[in-house]
Structures are given as C-alpha cells and as structure tokens.
Amino acid sequence: MNKGRVDQIIEKHHGEASSLIQVxxxxxxxxxWLPKEALDRISEKLQVPLTRILYIATFYKAxxxxxxxxxxxxxxxxxxxxxxxxPRILDTVQDLTGIKPGETDADLKFSxxxxxxxxxxxxxxxxxxxxxxYGNMGPSKTAEVLKNYE
Amino acid sequence: xxxxxxxIDGKEVKAKEGMTVLEAAQSAxxxxxxxxxxxxxxxxxxxxxxxVEVEVRGWTQLVVSCVYLAxxxxxxxxxxxxxxxxxxxxxxxxxxxxxxxxxxxxxxxxYGADKDRFEKESSFCIHCGLCVRYCAEVKKKNxxxxxxxxxxxxxxxxxxxxxxxxxxCKECFPLCxxxxxxxxxxxxxxxxxxxxxxxxxxxxxxxx
Numbered sequence: 001m002n003k004g005r006v007d008q009i010i011e012k013h014h015g016e017a018s019s020l021i022q023v024x025x026x027x028x029x030x031x032x033w034l035p036k037e038a039l040d041r042i043s044e045k046l047q048v049p050l051t052r053i054l055y056i057a058t059f060y061k062a063x064x065x066x067x068x069x070x071x072x073x074x075x076x077x078x079x080x081x082x083x084x085x086x087p088r089i090l091d092t093v094q095d096l097t098g099i100k101p102g103e104t105d106a107d108l109k110f111s112x113x114x115x116x117x118x119x120x121x122x123x124x125x126x127x128x129x130x131x132x133x134y135g136n137m138g139p140s141k142t143a144e145v146l147k148n149y150e
Numbered sequence: 151x152x153x154x155x156x157x158i159d160g161k162e163v164k165a166k167e168g169m170t171v172l173e174a175a176q177s178a179x180x181x182x183x184x185x186x187x188x189x190x191x192x193x194x195x196x197x198x199x200x201x202v203e204v205e206v207r208g209w210t211q212l213v214v215s216c217v218y219l220a221x222x223x224x225x226x227x228x229x230x231x232x233x234x235x236x237x238x239x240x241x242x243x244x245x246x247x248x249x250x251x252x253x254x255x256x257x258x259x260x261y262g263a264d265k266d267r268f269e270k271e272s273s274f275c276i277h278c279g280l281c282v283r284y285c286a287e288v289k290k291k292n293x294x295x296x297x298x299x300x301x302x303x304x305x306x307x308x309x310x311x312x313x314x315x316x317x318x319c320k321e322c323f324p325l326c327x328x329x330x331x332x333x334x335x336x337x338x339x340x341x342x343x344x345x346x347x348x349x350x351x352x353x354x355x356x357x358x
Binding site for chain 2: 049050051052054055058059
C-alpha cells in the first residue's frame with residue numbers, strides 16, 4: 001500500500017484523531033492488513049501515539065498486523081452449525097487450503113478463521129467467504145465454493 | 151475552592167472540591183493500599199485494591215476510592231470485614247500472575263491472602279498501567295503501551311521509540327510492582343540489538 005493512498009484516506013477523514021478507527025478500517029479493508037509504514041504515517045498525521053494505535057489494532061479482531069490472504073474464509077463453529085456438521089466443513093477447508101484457523105497460505109490466497117456465530121443458524125453449517133454467506137454446506141459443496149476463488 | 155467535610159473511619163476530614171476519597175484520606179494520614187495509584191498521574195482505577203465502603207444517605211456501597219470524588223457528609227470506612235475480604239480476593243488473583251512481587255507479598259501478609267489459592271498463570275504483569283501512563287502523561291514519549299486484550303493483554307515497548315528514548319530514561323522501572331516491565335524491556339532490547347527488518351519488528355509486537 002503506497003503512502004499516497006494512506007494520505008488520501010486520512011484526508012477523507014480531515015485528519016482528525018477521532019477518526020482513527022475509521023481510517024484503520026478502511027486501510028484494513030483495502031489492503032487486508034495494516035503494514036507498519038501505514039501505522040507510522042497515521043500516527044504522524046493524526047497526532048496519535050503509536051502505542052495507542054497498536055493497542056486498538058491488537059484489541060479488535062477486525063484488524064491484522066500480519067499479511068492476510070486475498071480471500072477471507074470464515075467457518076462458523078457456533079452451536080447450531082457445530083451440531084449440523086461444522087467440524088467436517090472446517091476439516092475440508094483445512095485439507096483444501098492446507099492452513100489452520102488463524103493462518104494464511106504462502107501465496108496469500110486464503111486466510112482461514114473460525115467464528116462463533118454468523119447469526120443465520122437456520123442455514124447451518126455456514127461458510128463465509130469475503131463476506132458472502134454460503135449455507136447448508138457439506139464437504140463436496142465446500143470444495144465447489146472454494147474453487148470459485150482465485 | 152469550597153471545602154467539604156466528610157468522615158473517614160470516624161474521623162472528620164476536610165477536603166477540597168474535586169478531590170478523590172483516596173486523596174482526602176491520604177491528606178488526613180489515613181492509609182489506603184494502592185497499586186495503580188501515582189500522584190503525578192491521572193486516576194486510573196485499575197487495580198481496585200483501594201476499594202472502600204461509603205455511606206450516602208443511609209445507603210452503603212463499595213466504591214474505588216482513587217476515582218470516587220469526595221462529597222459532603224460522606225461516611226467512609228476504609229477497613230471493614232467486607233472490604234478486607236474483597237482486598238484479600240483481589241490480592242490472591244493478582245498473586246496468581248505475579249507470585250514473587252514483593253509489594254504484593256507484603257500486602258498479602260496484611261490481608262491474609264494465600265498466594266497459592268489460584269492456579270499460577272505467571273504473566274508477571276498485573277495491568278496497573280503505571281509504566282504505560284507514566285510514559286504517556288509525564289514523559290510524553292509513548293514508548294511503552296498495552297497490546298491485545300482480555301487474558302492476553304500485555305505491555306510492549308515500541309522498538310523504534312524505545313531505541314531512541316529508553317536507554318537514558320528508565321524512570322518507569324522503579325514504578326513497576328512486579329518484574330513484568332523489566333522482562334518486556336529485555337525482550338525489546340534483544341529485538342533491537344539483532345537488527346531485524348522493520349517488518350519483522352512490526353510483526354513482533356504483541357504477536358506471539
């Protein structure tokens with residue numbers, strides 16, 4: 001992520017320190033993670049100490065300080081999805097991508113996370129890729145879905 | 151500044167408006183145990199050890215004296231069976247994190263706290279925030295801060311700032327009631343002295 005784009009985002013929020021989380025969220029959604037250079041720039045422009053930015057960036061799970069893949073896969077392992085077979089979905093995703101929850105693969109294609117409920121238990125077991133929800137999943141259907149992402 | 155008269159442990163105490171109960175007690179020579187309090191810093195209310203019983207219009211409640219403002223006709227009890235019991239519990243929980251901290255051991259003796267009551271989870275840091283707040287409020291350097299949250303919350307130096315500021319300061323060291331601060335510092339020192347790429351450092355903070 002180049003410096004110009006970071007500045008643009010900061011500019012959009014009029015460089016106000018109170019917009020810190022909004023700025024971080026925008027960089028996170030565009031770049032998929034928060035590089036140190038971007039945090040240094042934000043700290044300088046918004047006049048917020050780096051300790052505070054890091055506190056916030058590590059507090060919320062939405063932010064990542066390490067590179068994330070292009071596609072974020074969330075497997076729901078909440079109670080409803082669990083009894084409907086979420087562990088098998090998770091196993092399938094792990095087999096296909098070769099990564100465990102919390103990890104990112106070497107070519108930055110997928111990042112895998114487990115979530116505790118996506119709020120649509122009737123569709124369980126649920127899989128979410130880049131914010132798109134896939135319901136009533138089975139192992140073969142999971143493979144079909146993941147094939148669509150490059 | 152108008153004066154307020156309140157009662158602490160049966161003693162009439164004069165306080166200025168805006169003073170906390172803790173400050174009023176200290177000015178009258180009544181000691182209340184604290185861990186996260188420091189006179190140069192803003193009240194924080196982190197350790198909860200300065201908990202006292204206050205009576206307002208006949209109602210008794212438990213409040214943290216370092217953030218509770220002194221008020222007219224307030225009746226404060228700094229040692230009661232209930233207060234002592236709560237302080238004992240707080241100490242036992244803190245001792246699970248920092249069993250060898252001298253400050254905690256002294257307090258434990260006074261309140262009869264058993265340091266082995268809870269399973270040890272030696273993180274050494276008790277989250278009093280003294281180092282973090284001192285660095286931010288007094289030194290205005292922000293070299294050390296909290297990262298992560300909940301049970302994984304810990305202090306962490308920012309290598310880039312620490313390498314410039316900390317060698318000649320180290321004023322936060324004597325503030326720490328445990329050994330956590332020193333440990334974090336040693337870790338940072340190790341990170342800086344073997345020059346890693348800037349990216350490695352950014353990943354190193356708070357992650358594993």
